[in-house]
Amino acid sequence: MMSVLLLNTTYEPMYVVSLRRAVTLVLQNKAHLVECLERSVRSPSLTLPEPSVIRLHGRAPVARQRALPLSRTAILARDAYTCQYCGLALPAGRLTIDHVLPQSRGGGWSWTNLVAACPACNAIKADRTPQEAGMALLRPPGKPIGVQAALLHDAQRNPAWRPYLWTN
C-alpha cells in the first residue's frame, strides 16, 4: 500500500496517510499536490498524478509533535544508511556513528553532532574535525521534526519526502 506524506500549511510533516485518503483530500480541495510520482491514479471520471507529498489548505488538526528519541538507529535512518562523508550506502550493521566534533574535544551525543559514517571514513577522520581532516559532510546533520522512527524508514522508500522530514 502506497503511503503519502501529509504536510501542514507551513510544510511541517503531520501524518502519513494512505494513497486513497490523500486522493480524497485533494479531490475535496482540502489539500494540494506537492510532490507527485510519474504514474497516475485513475478513476472513471478523472486522472491525477499519484501524490507522494501533499499539503493541507488552511488550518489542520494539530498533530502532537512526538520527539524522536536519539539513537544509533535513528541517526542511521535520518542519514538514509549512507556515509555522510563519501556517500557510500551500507547495511546498518556495517555503518559506524561519527562524532562530527570528536568526543575528545567535547563533542556530544546529539542530533547535530552525529552522522552515519563508513568504517573507512571514520578511521581516516579519527579524532579530527571534518575541516582538519579535509572531509566535507554531504549535508549538515539536523534534528528530525515531528516524525516517528517509522516515518524515517518510510522516507528511504520515498526520497521525495526527505526534504520535509528534518531541518538542517
Ligand SMILES: [Zn+2]
Ligand atoms: Zn565513507
